[in-house]
Amino acid sequence: GNDITPAEMMQRADVALYAAKAAGRNCFQLYDASMDQARRDSRSLEVDLRNALIDGVGLYLLYQPIYDAESGAIVGAEALVRWQHPVRGSLSPDQFIPIAEDRGVIAELGLWVLKQACGFAANSDLPWIAVNVSPLQFADPNFSDRVMGVLTQCGLAPARLELEITEGLLLQDSAEVKDTLAKLRSAGITIALDDFGTGYSSISHLRNHEVDKLKIDQSFIRMIGRDQAAATIVRSIIEMAIALDMSVTAEGVEDDLQRERLKKLGCSSLQGYLLSRP
Ligand code: C2E
Ligand code: MG
Ligand code: MG
Numbered sequence: 001g002n003d004i005t006p007a008e009m010m011q012r013a014d015v016a017l018y019a020a021k022a023a024g025r026n027c028f029q030l031y032d033a034s035m036d037q038a039r040r041d042s043r044s045l046e047v048d049l050r051n052a053l054i055d056g057v058g059l060y061l062l063y064q065p066i067y068d069a070e071s072g073a074i075v076g077a078e079a080l081v082r083w084q085h086p087v088r089g090s091l092s093p094d095q096f097i098p099i100a101e102d103r104g105v106i107a108e109l110g111l112w113v114l115k116q117a118c119g120f121a122a123n124s125d126l127p128w129i130a131v132n133v134s135p136l137q138f139a140d141p142n143f144s145d146r147v148m149g150v151l152t153q154c155g156l157a158p159a160r161l162e163l164e165i166t167e168g169l170l171l172q173d174s175a176e177v178k179d180t181l182a183k184l185r186s187a188g189i190t191i192a193l194d195d196f197g198t199g200y201s202s203i204s205h206l207r208n209h210e211v212d213k214l215k216i217d218q219s220f221i222r223m224i225g226r227d228q229a230a231a232t233i234v235r236s237i238i239e240m241a242i243a244l245d246m247s248v249t250a251e252g253v254e255d256d257l258q259r260e261r262l263k264k265l266g267c268s269s270l271q272g273y274l275l276s277r278p
Pocket of ligand 1: 064079080081092093094097110113132133134164194195218251252253254271272273274278
């Protein structure tokens with residue numbers, strides 16, 4: 001209506017701006033009341049998340065084993081965060097990681113996950129534990145020191161930690177990020193590139209040997225046996241990884257056909273519902 005205060009007008013403009021950012025930026029959005037609701041929702045989730053991080057109540061990790069493709073032995077596990085929200089029920093990371101990133105809670109959440117996962121691994125006989133890291137966590141210039149601090153605190157050898165990063169992080173082409181990755185790797189931590197194939201051009205980063213391992217995105221694995229082009233891409237990724245002396249994990253392995261094909265193609269390790277749910 002025409003009867004709103006200037007302050008309300010500014011607030012709505014802010015809400016529309018927020019919606020435009022959420023829509024991937026580089027666009028405009030007209031304010032409407034449903035946006036307000038979405039914003040209030042994410043604001044209240046932010047507050048709840050901050051509270052959950054204070055007492056640790058409701059947040060927990062699931063662990064999904066990763067298997068050697070040849071022997072079938074468990075070679076490691078990936079930590080996947082969950083949130084049992086008091087009102088909204090069980091939330092998957094896709095429902096709160098983006099909010100944590102947006103609202104400046106991801107550094108704290110990421111550190112909490114790292115501590116939990118490393119503590120768990122230190123008291124297990126798992127060869128290693130993989131932890132997902134948001135690109136925003138790398139904005140902290142002390143990130144590598146923090147990680148090393150957690151390892152010391154938990155008594156976990158660096159060789160037993162794997163950090164999963166995404167292609168977007170490498171795409172930033174930042175000297176600070178490269179420096180942090182180099183520090184982590186020289187300390188003995190493994191760096192895996194998650195969801196490989198869904199981002200943009202990581203080939204040059206592979207050529208420069210900036211990561212140790214590729215995780216082929218489950219969208220490709222799902223197409224094995226259905227789509228010839230996808231199968232060819234999977235084969236090429238595996239061959240490339242082998243040639244570059246990197247290991248490859250296939251994500252989202254759901255059936256025997258996929259497992260057998262991947263084994264034949266020389267994929268080093270497998271993860272997915274067929275073998276074990278998180
Ligand atoms: P991701 O790192 O690629 O993790 C694999 C996702 O695929 C997990 O979903 C897992 O439950 C699911 N999955 C595993 N096997 C199968 C399968 O055979 N079929 C299908 N359809 N799915 C399978 P989840 O746990 O919902 O996590 C989603 C994403 O959220 C993760 O994808 C990761 O990017 C992010 N995430 C999870 N935990 C964390 C965390 O602690 N920190 C950050 N920054 N991100 C996290
Ligand atoms: Mg992952
Ligand atoms: Mg993935």
